[in-house]
Amino acid sequence: MAKVEKLLQGNEAVVEGAIAAGCRFYAGYPITPSTEIAERMAWRLPQVGGIFIQMEDELASIAAVIGASLAGAKAMTATSGPGFSLMQENIGFACEAEVPCVVVDVMRGGPSTGLPTMPSQGDVMQARWGTHGDHPVIVLSASSVPECFWMTVRAFNLSEKYRTPVILLLDEVVGHMREKVVLPDPKDVEVVDRPRPTMPPEWYIPYADTPSGVPPMAPFGEGYRYHVTGLIHDVRGFPTSRPDEIGPFMERLFRKISANFPEIHLSEEFETSDAEVVVIAYGCVARSAKRAVKEARERGIKAGLLKLLTLWPFERPAVERLAEKAKVLLVPEMNMGQISREVKRVNQGRSRVVTLNKVDGTLITPGEIVEKMEEALG
């Protein structure tokens, strides 16, 4: 199949990206504004021999996804705030048991049932810290329909490579908007598969440390019988309460991600080389921010944009570099300040961090960002 051009919704592009990345299992429960993902999966997965199942709730959805992944399938679910909250316990399970899976959260206004049909960026910290216990996490975002496609592919690839759940945070605007997207020929999509054991079953130690920190993963039912648990376990997968086994396990869980920050980080810069004010944005707000930078430049303001595509682990190197040069780092967000806290933490007084927060269910406009730039530069 050659590449094709389509007019798709962000949510629909997620489905195409997932299938291109090798996703063959989807379990979910409908919720606005993510439902189109489930609907298109129900239509598309059977065509490629994959499995779609509508579960009784989000608790079951994420559980079925983890089960499917343990059996060897690339698997995902999608939801929005209320459902994302329900998934948190088992996101931790996937992290602890090192089961690759992808969770898409199309953010809507909250808390609680909140604003079902309106955008928000309120789940950035929930994506980081939602499950209990200290844990590493990978969270991506997208600000256009093509990015929905490619960030879904990337979510699967990172999840497989590092054997960890990956969260893709979209918002109502990006999930529902329609844009032209070029769906590539599947053979032009780089697809990463989880490391598999190459040794015979008797030699397989399922949670042994490796140079990358990621142990090879055997699917259930192929001769490698082993134990999987959400309890802290020894290298064989059996529960342990020995500090000399707990410590190395936790250290490896963090190290396999932290040793690879440069590969996991992803951001894009626009007009930052001489920028005095750098806007740091993600998701739908990054669209307004790009337009704002153009308008500001027309008015003679040296503005630039850092668009974050990886939210967690936080893009420290790029922010540090820009903070060295810029007078102002402006962080517009559709929450009361979640990524801006990270920017402040990394900035360490180098530059001045200015926030622009909006939680009324409407998009931050380019005009509002330009106005804030002018105000900040005095």
Added chain:
Amino acid sequence: MREITRLIHKYLRHDKKFPHIWCPGCGNGIVLGSLIRAVDKMGLSKDEVVLVSGIGCSGRMPVYVDFNTLHTTHGRALAFATGIKLVKPQLKVIVVMGDGDALAIGGNHFIHAARRNVDLAAIIINNHIYGMTGGQFSPTTPYGMRATTAPYRNIEHELKIAELAATAGAAFVGRSTVYHVKLLDNLIERAIEKKGFGVVEVMSPCPVQYGRLNRLGDAVKMMEWQRDNTISVEKAKELPPEELEGKLVIGVLVERDLPIYQEEYEKIVERARGSGAAL
């Protein structure tokens, strides 16, 4: 070699640090024995068996046996198992749960797994109490009994697991006690063999929590109670309801052929593929 030695060598994990966590007199080990005998009798290979559990004393069972084993989160075992079975339908997926695990926190999943009729075998070890957390009442603690969270007696009413499974649409439903171990072996075998959702409810003594709090005596006493207060499905049919009062009916309660989820889904795949256009 004695039969039990052969089974122990073949099925229990020797790379696992025994002893197990169960208290002396707990019924969980008897259920594990039945499960092993059923799998052995069926001639299944260890590679094709997946044992999934939730959280609780019962939830620790998978760690001891040499199958593909998965210890999930509290209440969610059936949903994990559904994912495994749909991806690898050739595997025999067996799920073991406690009464709180399957009926309280996991009650919704239990009903829907039965309704959906995915080909799974579910064993619910009903000890009428939350064992692992130290004796709080569960959805199957009978009215009037004591628990640490019902120090003045339980004012809630017992949920009947097997009857619920039957109503929700399970293809096979059986009930036994750990005293009736031959029956238990047989029910587990039939639940695994049955295409569709098979349920076995096993009444099992928890002498350490339920027994102690309710002065029911030791494990032997509790099993003697099982011997003296049960009646087979066949005999129960011949008796008037008054004579069944206070008796536990054991045996095969339901066996029926219903459309199986995976087979229905295969038809969907055929239809979708037949419809041509990939996009």
